[in-house]
Amino acid sequence: MQSALPAQYQRKPQKHVLLIFIDGIGIGTIDPQRNPFFSSNPPFLNNLLDGRLPSLRNRFVESAEALCIPLNATLGVQGLPQSGTGQATLYTGMNAARIIGQHFGPYLYSTLKPVVAEHNIFRRLHAAGPTKMSTAFANAFPARFFDYLEGHRKRMVAGIFAALMSGVEFRTVENLKRGTAVSADLTAQRWKDIGHPEAPVITPYEAGRNLAAISRQNHFTLFEYFLTDKAGHERNRSFAETVTLECDEFLRGVYEHTNPASTLVLVTSDHGNLEDLSTKSHTRNPVPALLWGNARHIIAPRLKSIVDVTPVLVDFLNG
């Protein structure tokens, strides 16, 4: 139905949270031989943080416009943190590794599925308050993903499962063409190899601009990026530096198109990996929580571990 009101009078969210999940980035040493954040010198992040990227020696960074704080990702469980339990924890506020007694991934451990279904951030925001909050999962998915959903779909990562269980729309190549979704690789250059030569290839900066526009339309927006974890496992320096610099350009695009008075941007991860190319496995390092915009000084002190992310964001949007 067409709204009777002109667009500028329609009710839009007054505050927004944009959660950018970047798989497998921890806070590591300043050693450029190990840590691509220090060998590639990402210009946007360096500028945002006054030239002080976080390291194990300087874990907390505050600049005029941003805060970067360390989050514990070990969940109080021995062994190396994994994506399944880490992402389930990030998106629910429940300690998924404690629940199953181990770190597990990359897919969701079966007994965690009901936990994610019930406690995920989308669902908590839909249930909160007198009016349902608008949420978005900004990633675009190819046709073969929808085929997979129609099948047995046993293997699920936490973010997709959370969205699926909460009735959140999965965006398609049509959204990608209109700029109303963002490819998991930012540029969509891989889409020609997965059955979609029609997907427009854009720059990481343009992907950031598009994500900022999606965020303006919703109370809560999630975007997930995984190539950082892949690069960490491969221990390929050139690939690691490329994804670091692409993320940097992407974040610059987000930054330059979000209003810091109304939007809180939180960039975080599930476990360390990329920051230490001396090992192909994950690390027990803390993960960064980079915050800029609305209320970062209120949010940051409440964030100690990845288990805190969902409850803090839900409280903020409800407040």
Ligand SMILES: [Zn+2]
């Ligand atoms: Zn991961």
